[in-house]
Amino acid sequence: MIEIEETALPGVLIITPPRHADDRGFFSESWNRQSLSKAGIELPDFVQDNHCLSHQSGTLRGLHYQAPPHAQGKLVRCGRGRVYDVAVDVREGSPTYGQRIGEELSFENGRQLWIPAGFLHGFVTREPDTEVIYKCTAHYDCASDGAVCWDSLGIDWGIAEPVLSEKDRAAPAFADWKTPFIYEGHT
Numbered sequence: 001m002i003e004i005e006e007t008a009l010p011g012v013l014i015i016t017p018p019r020h021a022d023d024r025g026f027f028s029e030s031w032n033r034q035s036l037s038k039a040g041i042e043l044p045d046f047v048q049d050n051h052c053l054s055h056q057s058g059t060l061r062g063l064h065y066q067a068p069p070h071a072q073g074k075l076v077r078c079g080r081g082r083v084y085d086v087a088v089d090v091r092e093g094s095p096t097y098g099q100r101i102g103e104e105l106s107f108e109n110g111r112q113l114w115i116p117a118g119f120l121h122g123f124v125t126r127e128p129d130t131e132v133i134y135k136c137t138a139h140y141d142c143a144s145d146g147a148v149c150w151d152s153l154g155i156d157w158g159i160a161e162p163v164l165s166e167k168d169r170a171a172p173a174f175a176d177w178k179t180p181f182i183y184e185g186h187t
């Protein structure tokens with residue numbers, strides 16, 4: 001049976017599909033709409049699947065978003081290695097605006113994080129050669145792609161000097177950033 005856990009942020013869920021182990025290893029349905037429906041969860045349709053590899057432990061990608069109308073919901077999992085994955089509610093008017101959760105996703109634990117549109121997303125790797133695979137509810141739109149400084153929300157990433165892209169190094173602080181998202185009720 002697929003496991004669903006709520007988090008402190010309404011709408012953000014931890015989803016753990018079952019693994020069918022045998023002496024070869026395991027088989028798991030990493031995405032099955034019907035299984036989620038039977039568990040009472042209906043997610044939007046996904047249109048893009050992403051796969052990224054980070055060579056160094058301590059690589060931090062985030063905090064990212066795509067502005068409406070290209071806002072993305074994401075279903076994030078770790079195909080190899082381990083990450084600390086963070087979602088921040090940035091929907092203006094949300095009762096949990098500015099609040100965040102962080103979860104450890106790993107190949108070992110098989111946990112997936114569902115992050116609706118309207119949240120910043122980022123992760124820091126905890127092992128070398130970590131691969132993160134995630135489904136998105138909207139296509140990539142470069143012009144709508146944005147970032148907020150990883151270190152401007154008091155998040156404890158467990159590392160003082162992560163490996164960052166130039167984009168992330170130059171990202172504005174949360175206090176200087178205007179969210180493009182409006183809260184439209186419980187996700």
Ligand SMILES: Cc1cn([C@H]2C[C@H](O)[C@@H](COP(=O)(O)OP(=O)(O)O[C@H]3O[C@H](C)C(=O)[C@H](O)[C@H]3O)O2)c(=O)[nH]c1=O
Binds near residue numbers: 052061065121123165
């Ligand atoms: C996101 C994306 C990027 N690209 C191209 C653009 C660049 O040439 C290259 C690397 O892009 P970027 O540096 O934005 O990749 P990340 O730093 O991993 O960004 C992602 O990291 C965090 C964790 C996210 O949740 C977002 O999906 C995304 O912002 O891939 C594409 O072709 N398609 C895409 O969907």
